[in-house]
């Protein structure tokens with residue numbers, strides 16, 4: 001029977017395909033004694049052989065899609081499988097203690113993992129412990145006859161079902177095969193949702209129970225525009241979804257006509273529509289969608305995609321590629337924003353109660369300033385290849401900004417003294433994503449070159465509602481008058497000092513927010529590349545004077561987000 005589930009629509013598009021469960025399988029087992037130890041050893045040998053052949057296949061797939069360097073992680077895993085000391089110890093455990101292969105394996109690997117993990121100052125041994133942990137899971141899965149899900153091995157059309165997708169899971173999705181994803185948790189501004197939009201993969205998150213409702217092989221129909229998911233749809237429901245997919249494709253074709261057009265409002269004002277990117281590869285989408293610049297390059301993905309800190313040279317090459325790719329159009333590069341839902345496995349950070357309020361972004365950069373200086377040097381060297389702007393994330397105090405700017409100035413002076421070609425026209429600005437900075441924007445505006453409002457975080461900190469938590473998503477209110485007042489304060493403060501104010505939070509591409517932001521005088525709108533054309537189409541039919549009247553009313557006369565939405569509808573009705 002078909003079952004309908006409602007979730008949060010986070011990435012447009014409609015898809016129907018087979019479910020693929022990305023759920024950690026149950027690998028529990030009982031320790032039992034065995035009489036036939038040679039049969040048990042044969043079971044172990046069989047599981048080891050199957051694990052080896054899995055890993056060889058995964059390795060060659062990774063080499064093809066991610067590159068040889070990324071694939072080398074799997075060499076370390078293969079080495080574990082052929083390590084005579086480890087395998088020998090498991091075999092002896094079976095023989096000497098007459099126990100099943102599962103428990104012999106687990107006891108020995110736990111012992112090695114414990115030993116290596118105890119060597120706290122030795123990152124090499126820590127990594128070996130992680131490798132053994134991974135390989136043990138694989139061998140156990142073969143012994144128990146359960147399947148380990150693996151995103152890189154998908155080779156048919158599927159819809160991924162998971163509790164949550166991490167940003168690195170999302171980065172591995174192959175658009176040819178992954179037609180959509182559906183998760184239990186998450187919100188519109190979770191990083192996996194943001195990435196789904198740039199990959200143009202339809203997605204519905206926060207369904208709370210999709211993983212319990214779906215079995216391997218079920219068919220799913222997903223509508224990422226409205227947030228509907230149907231498990232095992234009927235033929236007529238499939239036909240209905242296909243009609244919606246068709247209508248969406250036609251709407252997109254209409255927007256695509258604006259790809260080379262400028263963004264001009266009904267009263268002839270030019271506004272800048274820029275794109276948010278995570279890697280140089282995303283430039284293709286920016287160009288395809290007519291982006292007039294890059295308003296946010298999230299450089300942390302460069303760190304997250306590597307197995308160790310990227311070198312100055314690797315970073316320089318990535319930044320240069322983006323600057324050259326945008327051919328003189330502005331590119332705002334944000335310095336590393338690790339923390340919150342963006343983890344860096346090789347930067348061992350202590351577990352925190354509230355990671356979004358913890359040690360993250362500029363706080364890490366200022367404390368571990370070697371890493372920060374490397375990034376700034378790479379950026380400064382790349383500045384000669386385009387129109388670079390640098391932005392610091394999570395600035396809470398003027399002292400944060402001054403410290404970061406002082407390090408930037410020092411590195412710039414050093415490079416110039418070394419005779420390196422550095423642009424003398426690099427604007428340095430900040431993200432406004434912490435309410436303290438939004439309130440004090442008039443003071444910041446005297447010292448920075450620009451603001452970019454990061455509403456994804458600004459809303460969660462202002463409303464005290466976690467951006468990832470679907471239970472409090474009703475409080476995550478972009479149109480709440482309190483948020484609009486903060487935004488107005490920031491834009492007015494920038495303009496009073498002759499500076500520009502942009503926005504790179506997801507709100508900049510939200511079709512209900514855009515009329516308000518136009519009315520508040522926002523200069524630059526930076527969003528997922530896939531939202532650019534529909535926003536250009538909307539702006540073309542709106543008049544800035546009328547939108548200013550709308551914004552003024554919203555800020556001074558509305559009590560609630562609902563009232564603001566009603567007002568927007570009234571002012572934008574055709």
Ligand SMILES: C=C(OP(=O)(O)O)C(=O)O
Nearest residue numbers: 433454455456457504505
């Ligand atoms: C753009 C933002 O940064 P991120 O989503 O990467 O936290 C924001 O907080 O609005």
Ligand SMILES: [Mg+2]
Nearest residue numbers: 433454456457
């Ligand atoms: Mg942020």
